Amino acid sequence: MTILLLAGTAEARVIAEGLQGSGITAIASLSGATQRARPLPLPTRIGGFGGREGFVAYLNEAGITAVLDATHPFADRITARTAQVCAEMGLPYLYHLRAPWLPDPGDDWREIAREEDAAALIPSGKTVFLGTGRQTLDRFVNLEGRRVICRQIDPPTAPFPFEGGEFLIGRPPFSVAHERDLFAALRIDWIVVKNAGGAASRTKLTAAQELGIPVLMIRRPATPAGVAITDSVQSAVDWARAR
Template identity: 50%
Template sequence: MTLLLLAGTSDARRLAQGLADRGVPTLASLAGATREPVALPVPTRRGGFGGVQGFQDVLAAEGIGAVIDATHPFAARITTRTHDICATLGLPHLRLERPGWQAGPGDHWTFAADEEEAKALIPEGSVVFLATGRQSLPAWEGLRAASVHLRVIDPPDAPFTFPGGFVVARPPFDIRAEVETFARFGVTHLVVKDSGAADGRAKLDAARELGISVIVLRRPPRPDGLRTVGTVAEALAWVEELPFRSALASLPG
């Protein structure tokens, strides 16, 4: 039996390494949103599954005995579909989702349910830095800002529709680099998704240092009954308790 790891986050990379170190037969899957993703230490497929039937076909063809969903906290459609398919098939299934960020002293954060609510919180004439992903740009239409800067890993083919432009850079970023970037553009408002990633915290610390207002987009709701852990260590402990994993461990050496 093989474990399917739905990857695409720094936690997924750390989990993949832990699975490889323990000799757990694993197939990772990347959605293909990034052109040159960081390589994982386990066999990896790229691209979507082609809907529910395509997902089920991969599960059968690869002999998948359990699934860990370690995709981005905002990959709601993937998480819901994975939960529903695994529940229907009776496959052991776990969601690895790190806790969200917490504001501290000196932070100027406002939470918003979505982009529409966030737009209403940004005054006309602001300089806005979007750390919300390249696919989010259409959702910001109607934002009345003096300039908008959207950070992306890969430069999109589509034109930029605001004064400003794409900021092409690959994470992680340290606080000094973030301070320099925000100061160079004169950023007044930073918009982030509540990913909770430790390696994404630098932009929030830089915003605090510069007195920048931060708008945090809340995470989408999880499916009811979804078993979730918040750390790689907890996910690895769950794997060790899987029926097929326990059976392998009991075989004579």
């Protein structure tokens, strides 16, 4: 038995520790999108699989008997492909999906369906903090006319894709105090985030509430129909143990 753990989230790291501590034979996989990622306590492969055919080939070659998907809630293409391939191959599949953020009293959140919808709500001349990462940055091109600050973990390898934008380099986790001081210093008017969930990255939302900054919350993509889902790290480890 060999479990494939599709990792890349804070919860995936805890799951990896649980698998390793339980003596479960498992391999972790990272996409390689983040440079100098912290090592996991499991044998780890880094990089894509080469599409659907490459993924199927890897599952067969590595003798994978079950797949535990703990990727980011917005990695919907990876999740959809993985769920479909596992169903076709008869491999047990579990999707660990952390609970979404819900607003607290005092939060000023507006939900949007797509990155492109942000421009309709943010007036020209405002300063915008993007906590959405670099991979979907080009979808905000219609925010020209605002000062746009995009935070990412690694230094940029290309210029900002539109005028008025700038990169801010930072490696999480960030405390509430750090985020509050940062937003105040940058004079942020609006914050745009994906509804990724998770306690570690909610600090920016707490800071936004304390400063009275409105937040545009990008709605999560739909999850594949008919797949087993858990939001519990312990349940994910127990599932793997039962395999």
